[in-house]
Amino acid sequence: MGKVVLAGSRRVEPRRPYWFAMVVCACMVLAPWSGALAMRLVKPGELPRLGAGEGLVVLALEVGAPVSAIRIAEGEGGTVKVLSGLTYGRNIRVYAAKAGDYRWSQLDLFTWSMRSRMTLRSDAFRFRVLPGQMNYPGDLVIADAGWSHASVRVANHALPVMDWLESSHPALARAMPLRYVGLYPDPFPDFYRQARAHDDRPATALNGGREPPAPGALPLPVELLWKPERLAAVSLNAAGDLLAESVRDEGGRWSVEVVDLVAGTRRRLGAFDGPAYALAWKDDRTLIAAAGSGRQRHVVYRLGSLGDANAVQALEIEGAGRIVDLLPSDPESVLFEGLDSRGTLVVHRIRLGGSRSIRSFVTARTRDRLNPDVGNDLAWFSDGSGALRAALAMRDEVPVLLHGRDGDFHEVWRARQEGGFEPAGLSFDGATIYGFTDDGRSQRDLVAFDPQSRQVVRTLFSRPGVDVVGMLVDAHREPVAVRFYASGRLVTEYLQEAGQEQARLLEAAFPGRTVAVIDRSADGSKRILWVDASDQPPRLYFHDAATGRSEMIEEIAPWLSDKTFAPAHVLAATASDGLAVEAFLTLPHGPGRRPLVVYPHGGPIGVADTLHFRRDVQFLASLGYAVLQVNFRGSEGYGRAFREAGMGAFGKEIEDDIDAAVKAALAAHPLDPDRMCVLGASYGGYSAMVSAIRWPDRFKCAVSLSGISDRALVFTSSDLMRDPDVRRQQERWMGDPNVDLARMQEASPLYRVEALELPLMLVHGRDDARVDFEHTRRLVRLLNLRGAPPVVLAFPGMGHSFDDPTALDIAWTGIAGFLRAHLGKPMEPPGAGAGR
Template structure:
């Protein structure tokens, strides 16, 4: 039985047609640097005007997310008539991704939090939209349960077909709880069944022809995994790999199905770092390494021809880069790199014949702009700046430094300093990233640049447990929340003081999510290091987070994760250490945060109040975990500036 309560949800989409495209002019690249202290919090807090523009296959339109008056919209823009935009207002829903199906249709992934049988659920859907913006269909609107946005395949022959895996029931006792795969005609919303559900299989994968070839099953009670595979649609699935336990590993799995029978490409970290290898599907064994980066994990692959051809590989060393296997794109990249000098250029989208490209040009010291580029013409045409208030000028210089932790571990950190000011004896903001399985790199960071504009040096350590530096580095963070991971942060402050960069008496810690946790932890543990702390959406009570995440699907796996983060979760939970907080703290949290619930900060505030400790708490009624609203970004920067001016003035 399908849960009928989902009907009527996601009904708030509104179309705005023929809206003029603003914010496409920027200051000339040679504009003198504006005095940083005169730039407002509102300027730094602007949402990026344009996000992830994607060209239609014929290169005549782009689909992108635009920020209009502080709110995000999905926009379809004809390149020859940019004044005629079709804009879709998602209402209360999130826009989570979009892709072209053919020249006339695209799909968008959307999501929204709704009450389902008394509980708050995040529901995911796929919307098909005509290129003129006049027609929309909610795919699976009468059948979908919680998740219906797993797009496995998009036809490459111009036909209006996609294949999507979706749940049709919210009840785990029913077959529809496990996703089926359906082929949708995006012009009508009608579908046909391609793959029936298989118990425990939540993830399906299709090859470039649309054949469902791979399924991954997981059973939470026993922490058991299995990998199902078949060579063709005429065969039955067979189990090719099994694994069990917290550290279960199914072995090598395909990232790209190649046209040759039985051949694929896959990731492996056999030499300690994630790299790309050819993969034999009969044996799941890899051949000689195809591409890797010494000292770093590679990221995602870029494919063409519907996913059957390797075009490039994204990776990050000190900043994001692309290694192009396609010779045309490699040649274009080389020419653009030579033209932009010290700035960074990234080819973000292209037409099917590579005759039209969208290129982002910017850097860690500037938000940058998108350009339309036609290789035959050889001229970059400005399409849109990301921040009209900041333009394309350069702001705080950014570099990567290395320091040694107390146990000798080498740690990389991103350093941003005020422009035009000697990097000596500066007030310091230590800013750990969230995750913690994530990393910072030399890319535009609106928090760091705002702080640098106010006179602070900002240091962002990629502490042990961060991603991107190989499996061993990540594993060193296991069991070290609030312990060695926290020591890595204080060791970063020591490096900054010993090097002469920072005044050791003027240091504050600022962070969000896990970084907010680190700020909480520092407030109770490291009074000799920091003058003040700022936590945005921080974790305060790890046992409570274990219960929260453990209540979701496959919660046993989530509970295992939290149990692995420290020998004693309560001992490293700041909420139980409020009596030892020895510095002023600013706490901010969005009420609509579904990643770290607002109850985490509320409980921390209650304990601080009971202990008589100084704090300021700001709760953002419409705020989420990701600063999706411009008003919340600006409020955060305004509160941060006022707090630092009082407790650690620059």
């Protein structure tokens, strides 16, 4: 992997883990690529003589975790090859092997103090060696996933393998073409050989991309707009007079603070290494804060006199874990779960007293745990009395829900990729599970599920064409309201008229804004409101129902308070087949017709654009460009039929919906039809390139961020494809390469590269596991073969989305320069900005 971003003068360095030196030391003492004779190494430059029923196999590993050895098995049998002496980064060799079925079988991990063996069970790790062929099963990619753990996937990186063969085994590469032998076919090696048949340039000369043009002055600097928000979590105590906040200061340091809503004062309780995402009041003067992901570090704060800033006692709970229940009926205890010294999940009732630290499962005996041994349990849930009634566990690598009591638990629910019941909460008595389902329904409804009969027994809320996204419960854990999106805004609808009247009053107080109650006092009279809009960053308000008054407490991004943002307009469009489609047009202030950026969302199924505040949309609008977001078929929120209409519609009907929305926007608003570009991320990047191919006379340019260029490649290089259920789902959504390969190629920009005539910008993380960088790598190679190199920004160490400030700055500054070069500035005539 190269270190330098392909454009710009700043660098984004790949993170090198702490154990890198350890791996290097191990490589100095381990024998290289040792193993049985079932596979014999082919040395560089060697042309091996294959025996009857033998083939060649290219074994490539990308090591990013402390690995000492990897085992390969034949069929269901034992080890036939041990690969050791592995270096950090890429390891690649060619072997002669007996034809047959093989699998990556085991992974040996090591740390300074322990070794562990990981068995690879997914059928995605199987491959076949065909006789007389140069077989390539994909790279085995091993990434660090924490102390003594790793994530493992197979990724089809055929292009760099072909480059390596060309340089290390040139005669062999000419004599025996590479063939991908994973679960799905890959036509690219043959396609690439034909494309390069008469091009003698070295592969290294075909990897480059152009740098984006300099954008000039930016009205809203990327660094300012994407500055991390000030708050990570808030919690209101039962009395409604104290608000706890997880706060980030200007230096990036995190702490927990308490705001006295009566006196208007603020108190800092303690510092954390990162944001405390969980804040919970045990009682009106006892706060528990938790920081970290997964198993968390917990600190208990006991607040004394509000007038005495020093009257705060802070006690840490030993060991990382999770609070299962605050036990309101027991003022001194909580239920706490975590892993004991043997890695077993245990639940204990712990007392919050003490003077130095609070003892938990770390010092408790495992045999005294409250949770029964159900095997592979991940988390426990209790009823209103604190009794354990449900557990999330893993069965056959699938999440399941166990339900019962008094140690007797049975599986009542199993996760599905599509449809089914989605649990959301237990009733107070633990006998009912509340959640959502669209099984046999036209939309996702709020329902009650009986774990005894394993059936939905009641529908609590249903509205035609509306997918419920959340519920609110009262102090007795009974649902009191649902949340769903309507015309882009998050709506809270109460199940009783009294609550609905309060909701109407709040909406009237904040017209055109999304208003969500995110916490409230025990009696419901004091509320914390989250208020935002497409043109307003989020703000927190304190609302007193008795007086009807709302007072702002916090701005989540106060550095944006003096900025003016562009509002969004809701559009209705009708697709060519009569389907009604909703879209949102963000229109900057100013005279004249505005250039337009069409911005399709990712997913594409089960995802939707909304009218919450979006940094990327407002950044584009700050440049003077209108931004069109389309909730095309397949989008979430509009009912089951609309969502399922997106299946099999990739590249055709979905883009037809976008086309209809573009026409509706041009007809209804002051937009310049001669200055339009299309930009998208993930599926949106694919859609942008497809649109550039389908409507080359409409758009001036296209930008793809982490975009799909080859639909078949998704099946051989995405981290999702380890799961057979996901593979079946994707086959329904975008086609099965084993059946529909020709049709999928026809709808893939990679195989339509001759039609990609518009200026193109590609932005991608080199460590993207969802949409592998191979998508961009292949497309760049083919565009260079045509003599039309795209603008490219490739980021080492970055995944499917970026959170690194430097990467964000480089990417969006580059996008601004690219758009200005092809759309000009908003008030300039068409073409005036070209070539800048």
